[in-house]
Amino acid sequence: MAGSIDVMLRELNLESVESLPDDFDPTAVIKDHVPPVINGDKLGNGKEQVREIVLGRNVHTSCLEVTEPDDDDEVTGEREAQMASVLARYRKSLLERTKHHLGYPYNLDFDYGALSQLQHFSINNLGDPFIESNYGVHSRQFEVGVLDWFARLWELEKNEYWGYITNCGTEGNLHGILVGREVFPEGILYASSESHYSVFKAARMYRMDCEKVNTLISGEIDCEDFRAKLSLHKDKPAIINVNIGTTVKGAVDDLDLVIKTLEESGFTGRFYIHCDGALFGLMMPFVKLAPKVSFKKPIGSVSVSGHKFVGCPMPCGVQITRLEHINALSRNVEYLASRDATIMGSRNGHAPLFLWYTLNRKGYRGFQKEVQKCLRNAHYLRGRLTSAGIGAMLNELSSTVVFERPQDEEFTRKWQLACQGNIAHVVVMPNITIDKLDDFVNELIEKRAVWYKDGKRKPPCVASDIGQANCLCELHK
Amino acid sequence: MAGSIDVMLRELNLESVESLPDDFDPTAVIKDHVPPVINGDKLGNGKEQVREIVLGRNVHTSCLEVTEPDDDDEVTGEREAQMASVLARYRKSLLERTKHHLGYPYNLDFDYGALSQLQHFSINNLGDPFIESNYGVHSRQFEVGVLDWFARLWELEKNEYWGYITNCGTEGNLHGILVGREVFPEGILYASSESHYSVFKAARMYRMDCEKVNTLISGEIDCEDFRAKLSLHKDKPAIINVNIGTTVKGAVDDLDLVIKTLEESGFTGRFYIHCDGALFGLMMPFVKLAPKVSFKKPIGSVSVSGHKFVGCPMPCGVQITRLEHINALSRNVEYLASRDATIMGSRNGHAPLFLWYTLNRKGYRGFQKEVQKCLRNAHYLRGRLTSAGIGAMLNELSSTVVFERPQDEEFTRKWQLACQGNIAHVVVMPNITIDKLDDFVNELIEKRAVWYKDGKRKPPCVASDIGQANCLCELHK
Numbered sequence: 023m024a025g026s027i028d029v030m031l032r033e034l035n036l037e038s039v040e041s042l043p044d045d046f047d048p049t050a051v052i053k054d055h056v057p058p059v060i061n062g063d064k065l066g067n068g069k070e071q072v073r074e075i076v077l078g079r080n081v082h083t084s085c086l087e088v089t090e091p092d093d094d095d096e097v098t099g100e101r102e103a104q105m106a107s108v109l110a111r112y113r114k115s116l117l118e119r120t121k122h123h124l125g126y127p128y129n130l131d132f133d134y135g136a137l138s139q140l141q142h143f144s145i146n147n148l149g150d151p152f153i154e155s156n157y158g159v160h161s162r163q164f165e166v167g168v169l170d171w172f173a174r175l176w177e178l179e180k181n182e183y184w185g186y187i188t189n190c191g192t193e194g195n196l197h198g199i200l201v202g203r204e205v206f207p208e209g210i211l212y213a214s215s216e217s218h219y220s221v222f223k224a225a226r227m228y229r230m231d232c233e234k235v236n237t238l239i240s241g242e243i244d245c246e247d248f249r250a251k252l253s254l255h256k257d258k259p260a261i262i263n264v265n266i267g268t269t270v271k272g273a274v275d276d277l278d279l280v281i282k283t284l285e286e287s288g289f290t291g292r293f294y295i296h297c298d299g300a301l302f303g304l305m306m307p308f309v310k311l312a313p314k315v316s317f318k319k320p321i322g323s324v325s326v327s328g329h330k331f332v333g334c335p336m337p338c339g340v341q342i343t344r345l346e347h348i349n350a351l352s353r354n355v356e357y358l359a360s361r362d363a364t365i366m367g368s369r370n371g372h373a374p375l376f377l378w379y380t381l382n383r384k385g386y387r388g389f390q391k392e393v394q395k396c397l398r399n400a401h402y403l404r405g406r407l408t409s410a411g412i413g414a415m416l417n418e419l420s421s422t423v424v425f426e427r428p429q430d431e432e433f434t435r436k437w438q439l440a441c442q443g444n445i446a447h448v449v450v451m452p453n454i455t456i457d458k459l460d461d462f463v464n465e466l467i468e469k470r471a472v473w474y475k476d477g478k479r480k481p482p483c484v485a486s487d488i489g490q491a492n493c494l495c496e497l498h499k
Numbered sequence: 500m501a502g503s504i505d506v507m508l509r510e511l512n513l514e515s516v517e518s519l520p521d522d523f524d525p526t527a528v529i530k531d532h533v534p535p536v537i538n539g540d541k542l543g544n545g546k547e548q549v550r551e552i553v554l555g556r557n558v559h560t561s562c563l564e565v566t567e568p569d570d571d572d573e574v575t576g577e578r579e580a581q582m583a584s585v586l587a588r589y590r591k592s593l594l595e596r597t598k599h600h601l602g603y604p605y606n607l608d609f610d611y612g613a614l615s616q617l618q619h620f621s622i623n624n625l626g627d628p629f630i631e632s633n634y635g636v637h638s639r640q641f642e643v644g645v646l647d648w649f650a651r652l653w654e655l656e657k658n659e660y661w662g663y664i665t666n667c668g669t670e671g672n673l674h675g676i677l678v679g680r681e682v683f684p685e686g687i688l689y690a691s692s693e694s695h696y697s698v699f700k701a702a703r704m705y706r707m708d709c710e711k712v713n714t715l716i717s718g719e720i721d722c723e724d725f726r727a728k729l730s731l732h733k734d735k736p737a738i739i740n741v742n743i744g745t746t747v748k749g750a751v752d753d754l755d756l757v758i759k760t761l762e763e764s765g766f767t768g769r770f771y772i773h774c775d776g777a778l779f780g781l782m783m784p785f786v787k788l789a790p791k792v793s794f795k796k797p798i799g800s801v802s803v804s805g806h807k808f809v810g811c812p813m814p815c816g817v818q819i820t821r822l823e824h825i826n827a828l829s830r831n832v833e834y835l836a837s838r839d840a841t842i843m844g845s846r847n848g849h850a851p852l853f854l855w856y857t858l859n860r861k862g863y864r865g866f867q868k869e870v871q872k873c874l875r876n877a878h879y880l881r882g883r884l885t886s887a888g889i890g891a892m893l894n895e896l897s898s899t900v901v902f903e904r905p906q907d908e909e910f911t912r913k914w915q916l917a918c919q920g921n922i923a924h925v926v927v928m929p930n931i932t933i934d935k936l937d938d939f940v941n942e943l944i945e946k947r948a949v950w951y952k953d954g955k956r957k958p959p960c961v962a963s964d965i966g967q968a969n970c971l972c973e974l975h976k
Contacts, residue, residue: 057651057784057863082629082657085643088855090862105859109613112638116620119635126634128621136586138615141812143593144605148814152559156915157603158596161589166562174534180559189666192844200704220844227677229706307534329845335618336813337625337845367669367697368806368814370847378565382582385567386534438633 124448124462125439127301127422129333131453137375145371150361151186165374171381172340175307176324178317185342186364187328187374191300192220194325194341197365198296199224199261201323201343204351205294206259212251213263214243216270218298221263230261239489240417241273245283252287259292260284266315266324267302270442271415271488272422272449274302277313281320295321300339301449302420304331308393312419322347328377331389331451338373392452396421399459400450406463412470413484413494421450426484428466429473437462444482601925601939602916604778604899606810608930614852622848627838628663642851648858649817652784653801655794662819663841664805664851668777669697671802671818674842675773676701676738678800678820681828682771683736689728690740691720693747695775698740707738716966717894718750722760729764736769737761743792743801744779747919748892748965749899749926751779754790758797772798777816778926779897781808785870789896799824805854808866808928815850869929873898876936877927883940889947889958890972892965898927903961905943906950914939921959 086108095101120130149155151165165187173183188194195218203209211232213221225232233255236247243265252260262284264275277297284293297303297315303326306312315324323343328334352361384392400421407414407425414425427446428434439446448454448462473479485493493499563585572578597607626632628642642664650660665671672695680686688709690698702709710732713724720742729737739761741752754774761770774780774792780803783789792801800820805811829838861869877898884891884902891902904923905911916923925931925939950956960972967975 057654082643082647084640085647086640086855088644088648088858090864091860101860105856106613109616112641113616116617116622116636120620123635126623128623128634128636130621130636132619132621134618136583138618139586139590140593141611141615141618142609143597144607144609144806144810144812145593146603146605146806146814156912156917157605158600158912158915159593159605159607163561163563164589166559167565170559170562171565177534189847190843190845192842196842218844219839223839228704327845329621329623333621335621336847336849337623337843362696362700365669365673366667366814367695368667368804370666370813372813378563379582381565383568383578387567435633435635438635440633 119438122436123438124454124458125437125441125446127327127330127449127451129329129331129451129453131451132333132335132376132380134335134376134379137372137379140372140375145375147187147369147371147374148367149369150363152184153361159371161371161374164378165371168340168374168377168381169342172326172342175304175386176315176317176342178342178344182345183317183342184345184348184363185340187369187377188325188339188341189366189370189373190329190337191218191298191325191327191339192223193365194300194327194339195220195263195296195298196224196227197341198298198323198325198343199230199263200228200365201347201351202261202294202296203228203230205322205347206261206292209259209261209294210255211261211263212248214265214268214275216241216268216273217263217265218269218300221298231255231258237273240415241268241271243275243280245276245279248280249283249287252283252289256288259294260289261294262296264295264297264321266297266299266306267420267422269300270422270440270445270447271424272302272417272420272447274306274312274417274419277315277319277321293320295323297321297324299324299326301327301330303327304389305393305396305421306419308390309397309419317342317344328373331392332377332380333452334373334376334380336370336373338370338377340377396450396452396454399454399456402456403448403450403459403463406459408494410463410467411494411499412466412481413488413492413498415488415492423448423450424488426482428469429479430469433465433469443487444484445487596915599913600915601931601935602914602918602923604804604807604926604928606806606808606928606930608928609810609812609853609857611812611853611856614849614856617849617852622852624664624846624848624851625844626846627840629661630838636848638848638851641855642848645851645854645858646817646819649803649819652781652863653792653794653819655819655821659822660794660819661822661825661840662817664846664854665802665816665818666843666847666850667806667814668695668775668802668804668816669700670842671777671804671816672697672740672773672775673701673704674818675775675800675802675820676707676740677705677842678824678828679738679771679773680705680707682799682824683738683769686736686738686771687732688738688740689725691742691745691752693718693745693750694740694742695746695777698775708732708735714750717892718745718748720752720757722753722756725757726760726764729760729766733765736771737766738771739773741772741774741798743774743776743783744897744899746777747899747917747922747924748901749779749894749897749924751783751789751894751896754792754796754798770797772800774798774801776801776803778804778807780804781866782870782873782898783896785867786874786896794819794821805850808869809854809857810929811850811853811857813847813850815847815854817854873927873929873931876931876933879933880925880927880936880940883936885971887940887944888971888976889943890961890965890970890975892969900925900927901965903959905946906956907946910942910946920964921961922964 145161147160147162151162169185211225211230214235214237216237233251236244238244264277325341328338348363352363400423403423404414404416416423424445424447427441427444483495485498490498622638624637624639628639646662688702688707691712691714693714710728713721715721741754802818805815825840829840877900880900881891881893893900901922901924904918904921962970962975
């Protein structure tokens with residue numbers, strides 16, 4: 023019996039020769055399982071078939087195939103060498119792409135060298151940040167430190183808040199709106215039409231009725247329309263998404279006016295406000311004229327992204343809410359010994375370390391300086407654009423400069439501008455210097471001279487997007 | 500005017516002296532904003548107040564506070580030194596905790612040194628893996644390579660599947676069940692009572708009716724009870740969560756019997772199956788007797804975790820579904836130019852790199868060897884436990900060994916065992932060696948001799964958890 027197992031094992035090419043329990047049947051494992059290639063997708067000459075990018079179709083034009091190692095790969099070292107070369111090329115392209123990046127609100131300027139020693143560990147803060155699990159390889163002590171910092175920023179006491187570090191801004195919005203729905207199961211969701219798409223995704227996922235509210239030209243919520251929409255559903259509580267910096271125009275909803283509108287419409291005690299502060303949630307506290315985001319006001323939750331203004335290798339975010347709401351969310355969870363109040367189960371334990379490291383190094387004062395720099399550079403950019411006859415808008419509390427969409431997709435892709443309809447934007451983050459902005463504007467001016475040289479094509483009118491006062495098209499200049 | 504701005508700027512302590520646009524008002528930024536400490540939480544002597552861990556209360560016993568840098572920190576280097584010392588201590592504790600870890604299905608054995616060069620980049624695969632956004636710092640080419648590998652494993656053609664790399668097993672389940680609900684909006688969710696808690700969380704989030712189905716003693720779904728539950732809702736379609744390895748007992752639901760039960764109950768064409776393969780989704784294909792997870796059968800989606808059997812510094816997972824279902828999910832999304840089919844928006848671009856790297860190095864054959872090793876070592880552990888008179892269960896297709904819960908919380912925490920009621924488990928992963936298992940069993944035997952020495956306390960009976968045949972308590976041995 024033992025002999026036959028040994029033979030099987032040799033066939034199975036197992037490295038180890040530890041003794042085996044008698045009841046183990048090695049025929050239970052398949053001898054050589056490499057699944058057949060289902061769909062070649064390659065021409066005979068080894069070149070990939072080029073497929074068009076079609077909405078709703080599966081596209082594989084540039085993917086890096088995972089291939090099965092050859093038997094002698096470990097000996098020859100060929101595979102290692104080939105992978106190293108793929109990674110080196112990839113690193114080079116990342117360097118280049120990082121250099122020419124203006125359109126997304128990501129601070130690409132960080133140095134986490136001191137943390138690279140931790141990449142060897144599988145760090146997982148599964149479940150609640152405040153309740154330890156038996157899994158010991160976690161970073162809760164850092165996570166709670168970061169949460170305390172944000173709770174202090176938004177003025178909520180340590181024993182009155184609950185929160186966690188999320189995977190991205192969307193998870194913050196999904197969580198905030200879910201908390202709102204659990205507090206008011208019959209509530210209607212109100213959000214301005216310029217809210218992030220994750221807000222409308224939440225409504226659909228959670229099967230909530232949703233009212234889209236109009237916006238002003240700045241991108242802020244139109245509280246007159248909000249009042250009208252509220253009056254349609256006076257019998258149901260209200261759950262409101264308030265934007266602290268919209269995605270496209272960087273507009274900040276007037277939180278105080280939203281609250282006033284709710285109270286005047288008779289919703290006192292029957293509303294829940296989630297503040298989506300993806301980008302500006304961390305900038306606003308340092309801007310004098312900004313409506314203050316504070317739990318001293320009747321708000322329910324605030325979320326902010328960690329990979330945006332702070333900067334982080336991977337997306338992450340912070341969600342802070344009132345502890346009393348979490349107790350509501352966690353009732354009825356009989357199947358768990360602990361409370362289950364996060365959207366995700368296993369949670370990235372590295373993100374808290376990155377945030378903790380940056381917050382500790384920069385402090386509130388460091389962020390304040392960076393906010394000043396960003397606002398100043400954004401003003402500089404707006405000034406350079408308008409001097410060159412390019413219509414542009416910059417909201418007072420924002421570092422997002424909105425202007426006409428460039429006519430050339432290649433230019434847009436090179437500078438990684440985010441576009442919507444006739445407009446594009448640059449979000450001035452701490453890593454965007456005056457030099458970089460000058461390079462960008464100079465190239466844009468040069469290109470425009472080509473695009474519009476014969477007078478056949480004309481710069482688009484953007485009055486309906488950013489207002490007549492900001493438009494410099496033929497009609498409005 | 501320019502003069503006064505300069506004075507303001509000097510006061511604001513800005514480092515740069517770049518020229519400023521005339522319309523920039525530096526009084527718009529707050530001069531020194533450090534929020535007040537809201538709640539001291541410390542006694543006068545600087546020691547933290549010790550708080551009890553109470554369910555539903557905010558606990559801050561061991562957190563590492565983020566403190567505001569002093570003005571001279573950059574000069575003295577004190578802060579850097581202090582942070583380095585915190586991180587060094589943390590690293591030491593991670594090393595120790597990683598060494599004594601048995602209870603969670605995480606493969607802690609990986610070496611991603613070759614990828615540390617990429618930690619400097621903010622890599623974000625926002626949105627759909629198959630549709631490029633303008634943000635250039637992404638890793639979609641690696642992500643799609645990984646997805647192809649899994650689609651091949653589960654036998655779905657390249658142009659018929661859709662999928663993405665998720666943040667964890669929960670996100671896979673949330674996605675799979677959401678797809679099921681969008682395909683059958685009136686569908687009832689069926690899941691065995693030993694399903695992962697995220698399945699029931701999904702039902703609550705999505706406002707779906709949910710039927711809990713009984714399990715056999717092995718932890719598998721009881722298809723007789725499933726048939727009975729189905730007969731209660733013959734008029735509504737069925738959405739079923741099938742476990743490919745339950746969390747506690749590692750039980751594998753009989754997919755073929757589930758399908759047969761559905762068809763015999765008249766649900767042909769009116770059901771959607773999501774396979775939760777968090778751990779075993781990647782092991783099963785290499786085990787001969789296992790029910791095969793394959794899209795050649797009428798299943799809708801499969802998810803698997805990436806930080807479990809593969810091993811990864813942070814949680815991640817893979818979700819694969821049929822492209823036709825995604826088209827259903829994405830209809831009605833008028834607010835996006837692209838399709839919005841992922842749960843999250845911004846997505847970690849590092850996770851695909853880790854997975855791509857490991858899959859390429861190990862290949863299907865490498866995983867097969869590791870599966871063999873895990874199954875063999877799990878048999879070894881079960882054998883050692885039962886020889887020592889400790890009742891234990893090991894499901895045929897599993898590397899999860901279930902046994903009596905140790906009487907001592909300290910021992911449980913040291914070895915990081917996951918416990919539920921009277922039982923605990925060890926999940927034998929590739930990094931768990933025979934030596935480590937021997938250390939564990941020897942210590943357990945020693946401890947038990949102490950716990951049970953005077954005969955007052957007795958080892959618990961676990962017959963109701965793992966069956967009489969596996970129990971070795973006084974009554975059943």
